[in-house]
Amino acid sequence: MRLLLFWFLPALAFAQPDSDTLRLPKLTPVGIAKRQFQAEFDITYVTLANGLQVALRPVTGNSTNPADSNVYIKLERLHRPTAYSGRDVTTLRIASYLVRMSGVANLDPGQLETYLKNRRIYVSPTGNRFSTGFDLQTGKSQLEAAFQVLHAFVTQPSADTSAYRAALRKLIAGYRRPATIRPAREPSLEEIVSDTLRQVLNCPGDQLTVDDLADISPVRAQALFREAFGNANQIRCTITGNFELESVIGLLQQYPGNWPSTAKKTRLQLRDDCSFPVSRLQKVYYLPKATSAVVSEVHLTTYKTVAPGETKLIEVFARIFRKRLSERLKQDGLSGQVLVAKESGGLINGVSQRNRRVGLLVQVTCQPDQVDAVNAVVNAELKRLLQEPITDAEVEPFKARAAQNEAYARRSGYVWNLLLWSSIYAGDWPIQSNAGAKAATAENLQNTARRFATTKDVISVTFLPESRR
Structure with missing residues (x-):
C-alpha cells in the first residue's frame, strides 16, 4: 500500500486543478492571405485566411521604462450604429463586458479571474457606438495563454444566462453608486457647449445611464456578441510591445485564424444618406x-x-x-x-x-x-x-x-x-x-x-x- 501511494504522489503533486486549465479543442494553424510591411513605421500588416486583419508593431521598452516587456493587444469588432436599433447599439456596447464577467469555456467567473491572475493577463472589455471588443495586456512569456483566452472569448463565451444577469446587475449597481457618494455636479460651460454641438451634429453622447442598462436583455447581449464575433473579416486586431514578430504571427494562425468567418459583411448596410440634418444652420x-x-x-x-x-x-x-x-x-x-x-x-x-x-x-x-x-x-x-x-x-x-x-x-x-x-x-x-x-x-x-x-x-x-x- 505504501508503495502504491508513493507511486501516485508525483502525479498528484503536479496535476493542475480543473479551474486552472482552459480546455480548448485541437486547432490547426491556417494560412495567411496577405502580408505587407510598412518600412517607415516598422509595421507589419497581416490578413489571415478568414479575413481577420492585424497590425503588428514590435517595440522594445519605452521612454520611461526601457525594460518594459508588456505586450498590448486590442481586438475590435467594428459596426455601424445605423445598422442596429437604438437598444441593440446600447446592448452591443456592453456585450463584451458581460462576456468578460460571465466566465468562458469550462471556467466560471471566479475560476476565470484566478486563471488570468495566475498568468498576469489583464483583460478589459471595450465598447462604444462603433465597436465592441477587448483590450489585453500581458508579458511576453504569457502570449500563447493570452491568445488562448481571446480564442475562448470569441468561440466559447459562457452559455450561462444567470452569469450574464449577475454581471449586468453588478454593472448597474456600479452606475448607481456614485450618485449616493457625491452630489451631482453642475455641468461646465464647456460640457454644455460640447453636448449641444453633438446633438446639432447628429452625434448622440456616449455616456450610458442606469435606465439604458436596465432596459438591456442579457440573453440578447449574448446573441449579439456571438453574431458580431461570428464574422472574422469584420474584426480588427492591433498588437504592439515587446514580442517576437514571427512567433506572434504563428500564434495568430493557430488561434484567431480559426475564428468563424463568412464572405458576407453582416450588419453593415447603411440606412443613412451620410448627410447632416441641416446644413448652413x-x-x-x-x-x-x-x-x-x-x-x-x-x-x-x-x-x-x-x-x-x-x-x-x-x-x-x-x-x-x-x-x-x-x-x-x-x-x-x-x-x-x-x-x-x-x-x-x-x-x-x-x-x-x-x-x-x-x-x-x-x-x-x-x-x-x-x-x-x-x-x-x-x-x-x-x-x-x-x-x-x-x-x-x-x-x-x-x-x-x-x-x-x-x-x-x-x-x-x-x-x-x-x-x-x-x-x-x-x-x-x-x-x-x-x-x-x-x-x-x-x-x-x-x-x-x-x-x-x-x-x-x-x-x-x-x-x-x-x-x-
Whole structure:
C-alpha cells in the first residue's frame, strides 16, 4: 500500500486543478492571405485566411521604462450604429463586458479571474457606438495563454444566462453608486457647449445611464456578441510591445485564424444618406448660468473632395488657423479662448467612409458684447486664407512636432497601441499618422484651407447668457 501511494504522489503533486486549465479543442494553424510591411513605421500588416486583419508593431521598452516587456493587444469588432436599433447599439456596447464577467469555456467567473491572475493577463472589455471588443495586456512569456483566452472569448463565451444577469446587475449597481457618494455636479460651460454641438451634429453622447442598462436583455447581449464575433473579416486586431514578430504571427494562425468567418459583411448596410440634418444652420442657445458667450462654427466638406493623405493636413491647417485667429483677436483687443479642431464625420455620426464628412470646428469663448466682433474676425480670417497663402515658416513648426511625436511613439508600445487603434477608426488602414504632416508643403495646406474657406455648408451655433435674451 505504501508503495502504491508513493507511486501516485508525483502525479498528484503536479496535476493542475480543473479551474486552472482552459480546455480548448485541437486547432490547426491556417494560412495567411496577405502580408505587407510598412518600412517607415516598422509595421507589419497581416490578413489571415478568414479575413481577420492585424497590425503588428514590435517595440522594445519605452521612454520611461526601457525594460518594459508588456505586450498590448486590442481586438475590435467594428459596426455601424445605423445598422442596429437604438437598444441593440446600447446592448452591443456592453456585450463584451458581460462576456468578460460571465466566465468562458469550462471556467466560471471566479475560476476565470484566478486563471488570468495566475498568468498576469489583464483583460478589459471595450465598447462604444462603433465597436465592441477587448483590450489585453500581458508579458511576453504569457502570449500563447493570452491568445488562448481571446480564442475562448470569441468561440466559447459562457452559455450561462444567470452569469450574464449577475454581471449586468453588478454593472448597474456600479452606475448607481456614485450618485449616493457625491452630489451631482453642475455641468461646465464647456460640457454644455460640447453636448449641444453633438446633438446639432447628429452625434448622440456616449455616456450610458442606469435606465439604458436596465432596459438591456442579457440573453440578447449574448446573441449579439456571438453574431458580431461570428464574422472574422469584420474584426480588427492591433498588437504592439515587446514580442517576437514571427512567433506572434504563428500564434495568430493557430488561434484567431480559426475564428468563424463568412464572405458576407453582416450588419453593415447603411440606412443613412451620410448627410447632416441641416446644413448652413444658424442657431442661438441661451444658458441660464453662463456669464460668457461661445461662438461655434463647423465648416463641412466631404472626403470625396479630399485628396488621399490630406486628412492629416487638416490637423496641421487647424493649428495654423488657430494661431492666426488668436493673433488677430488679440490685435483687435478682443479677449477670447480659441479652439480650432478637426472633427471627423466618420466619428460624428457613424456614416460610411466613402461618404463621410469632415468638419473644421472653430470655437471662441468671449464676452457677450463681443460676439458680433468675433464673428467678423472669424469671417475675415477665412477670407484671408484665400488672399494670403500659408507660408513655409508657418508650416515648419508643425512638421517638426510631427517628427518629434513619431520619435516618441517609436519607443513606446503603449503609444503605438493607441496610434494603431486610432487608425482603425480613421479609416487610414494602413496607418499614415505623421507621413502627411512631415511632407506637408505650404501649397498642400493652401488647398486644404481653400476647401473650408469656400464651403457653403456651415453650421453656426452661438451660446449666450440667459440675460441676453
